[in-house]
Amino acid sequence: MSTVREATYRLLRELGMTVIFGNPGSTELPFLRDMPVDFHYVLGLHERTAAGMALGYALGTRKAVFVNLHSIASAGNGLSAIQDAWYLHAPLVITAGQQDRRHLLAEPFLASRATETVKPYVKWAYETLRAEDVPASIARGYYLAMQPPKGPVFISIPMDDWIHECERVEVRAVTQTVLPDPSALDDLVWAFDSSRNPALVVGSQIEEDGGWDEVVALAERLNADVYEEPIPPRWTFPRSHRLFRGGLLPAQRPLAEQLAAYDVVAVIGARIFLYYAHVPGATVKAGTKLFQITNSPLDAASALAGRSIVGNVAWAAEYLRSHVQGRGRSGESATQLPAPGQEHPITPAYLFSVLNRLMPSDAVIAEECPSSKGDLDCWITRDEPGSFYSVPNGVLGFGLPAAVGLQMAHPERRVVCPVGDGSMQYSVQALWSAVQYKAPVIVIVLQNSDYSALKGFCDFTQVGRNVPGMEIPGIDMVKIAQGYGMTAQHVDRAEELEALLRDAFASNEPRLINVVVGKGGQKCMGMDQSVNPPKYQ
Numbered sequence: 162m163s164t165v166r167e168a169t170y171r172l173l174r175e176l177g178m179t180v181i182f183g184n185p186g187s188t189e190l191p192f193l194r195d196m197p198v199d200f201h202y203v204l205g206l207h208e209r210t211a212a213g214m215a216l217g218y219a220l221g222t223r224k225a226v227f228v229n230l231h232s233i234a235s236a237g238n239g240l241s242a243i244q245d246a247w248y249l250h251a252p253l254v255i256t257a258g259q260q261d262r263r264h265l266l267a268e269p270f271l272a273s274r275a276t277e278t279v280k281p282y283v284k285w286a287y288e289t290l291r292a293e294d295v296p297a298s299i300a301r302g303y304y305l306a307m308q309p310p311k312g313p314v315f316i317s318i319p320m321d322d323w324i325h326e327c328e329r330v331e332v333r334a335v336t337q338t339v340l341p342d343p344s345a346l347d348d349l350v351w352a353f354d355s356s357r358n359p360a361l362v363v364g365s366q367i368e369e370d371g372g373w374d375e376v377v378a379l380a381e382r383l384n385a386d387v388y389e390e391p392i393p394p395r396w397t398f399p400r401s402h403r404l405f406r407g408g409l410l411p412a413q414r415p416l417a418e419q420l421a422a423y424d425v426v427a428v429i430g431a432r433i434f435l436y437y438a439h440v441p442g443a444t445v446k447a448g449t450k451l452f453q454i455t456n457s458p459l460d461a462a463s464a465l466a467g468r469s470i471v472g473n474v475a476w477a478a479e480y481l482r483s484h485v486q487g488r489g490r491s492g493e494s495a496t497q498l499p500a501p502g503q504e505h506p507i508t509p510a511y512l513f514s515v516l517n518r519l520m521p522s523d524a525v526i527a528e529e530c531p532s533s534k535g536d537l538d539c540w541i542t543r544d545e546p547g548s549f550y551s552v553p554n555g556v557l558g559f560g561l562p563a564a565v566g567l568q569m570a571h572p573e574r575r576v577v578c579p580v581g582d583g584s585m586q587y588s589v590q591a592l593w594s595a596v597q598y599k600a601p602v603i604v605i606v607l608q609n610s611d612y613s614a615l616k617g618f619c620d621f622t623q624v625g626r627n628v629p630g631m632e633i634p635g636i637d638m639v640k641i642a643q644g645y646g647m648t649a650q651h652v653d654r655a656e657e658l659e660a661l662l663r664d665a666f667a668s669n670e671p672r673l674i675n676v677v678v679g680k681g682g683q684k685c686m687g688m689d690q691s692v693n694p695p696k697y698q
């Protein structure tokens with residue numbers, strides 16, 4: 162027999178979860194005391210940051226990560242990162258302390274209803290009924306978190322549980338690959354073989370299932386045009402590939418128009434479809450045969466049209482590649498955009514074109530720059546797997562902690578975080594963690610001193626500009642970063658930008674560069690008024 166605490170550390174070690182991201186409080190201290198020396202505790206000064214770094218670390222390592230939050234206090238503060246993990250299918254095993262169960266009924270200070278609070282955004286929310294169930298609950302949470310579609314689980318643990326006696330829990334082998342139905346894939350093979358003009362839509366689950374190479378090989382065998390899913394939280398196809406056609410627009414009618422020329426469309430590893438503005442229209446043009454391959458039964462059930470095939474995306478792509486007939490294609494060369502010039506104020510397009518030229522080819526981008534997304538999409542090319550991550554469900558605060566967690570997961574790659582001056586404020590404390598844990602992330606703040614994306618949405622939907630809370634003047638990002646101990650620089654002249662970026666890449670330290678850019682928001686997620694957006698007035 163051992164204590165619950167000892168049995169838990171043994172289990173965590175055997176499950177490979179020896180890096181713990183957290184923010185502590187009184188209800189976690191009985192667990193955290195005398196942490197074994199082979200464990201590494203990563204402190205986030207705010208729970209959005211702690212859970213957000215864990216999310217980045219889970220995405221980078223492709224393994225489950227253990228998070229220890231503080232009762233309802235932390236579960237509430239960390240909820241936006243938990244929902245990011247839900248939408249990104251990131252396996253987080255999140256625990257939080259509960260008050261001592263011996264006086265819980267009397268609602269003591271810090272009594273927690275955290276399980277009810279997080280429930281919609283986790284695969285399992287549980288409070289241990291008996292102290293000796295703690296290790297077995299964590300083991301169950303781990304297996305569930307790792308089962309595709311992966312995702313977060315949440316376990317609330319009363320603080321008196323850790324000192325009880327319990328049996329050790331044996332780690333079991335639980336397989337994680339669920340194969341799609343070959344007869345359903347044969348129907349898609351037949352559809353491809355009889356198609357005039359097929360297209361693929363690639364989505365984030367390709368990376369989850371490790372299917373990058375298989376999907377590229379399938380696209381090349383079909384010689385099919387390839388589109389990225391709308392508002393992609395990951396890029397899952399080489400951007401400079403001859404078959405790559407860019408991203409789909411996140412609204413019904415314009416998206417259907419983008420796909421109108423194709424008679425067979427296979428959506429691989431994405432939802433059908435993620436929309437933003439409501440622009441009524443068909444999902445795809447009548448007559449287009451639509452298929453979805455997804456590792457998520459939920460996404461299959463909620464698809465708006467088409468035939469859904471549930472199972473491992475990499476396996477499906479390899480099956481399709483080896484069964485479809487190869488197709489030819491007459492050569493076309495991609496049109497080259499003229500390089501953006503130096504202007505004052507600096508344009509996001511210029512910033513990204515210079516960054517793209519200077520970044521190592523394996524650098525990783527964790528992006529959160531709402532109104533500059535379009536420019537980033539145009540000018541940043543990444544051709545390697547695991548190179549791009551972005552906000553999965555529009556809740557800001559994702560980018561910076563994700564970048565720090567990704568950098569910890571990839572010490573050999575450089576992580577760059579282009580982030581809006583507004584977005585930065587939702588999780589700014591991650592700067593401190595980057596410094597303390599020597600994660601050499603390069604943070605590029607796009608300072609336009611307003612919420613440009615929201616102003617753009619005002620124009621797009623004809624709400625008008627008479628809306629409060631759109632300006633954010635007077636933030637000194639350099640001083641804030643320096644206050645957290647980070648080297649930081651400010652630039653507002655285009656001709657000075659390149660030298661600063663070169664210097665950041667040459668150094669092996671975390672760095673913040675605050676770039677004053679022009680106001681954005683001329684388009685709404687790549688869309689202008691020609692798509693007939695809704696009017697809210």
Ligand SMILES: Cc1ncc(C[n+]2csc(CCOP(=O)(O)OP(=O)(O)O)c2C)c(N)n1
Binds near residue numbers: 556580585609615
């Ligand atoms: C947590 C959260 N709060 C508020 C919003 C609404 N929102 C969407 S875009 C945006 C502006 C962000 O500003 P910034 O990062 O400076 O980017 P910009 O729009 O200027 O490009 C806001 C506040 C949100 N999506 N998430």
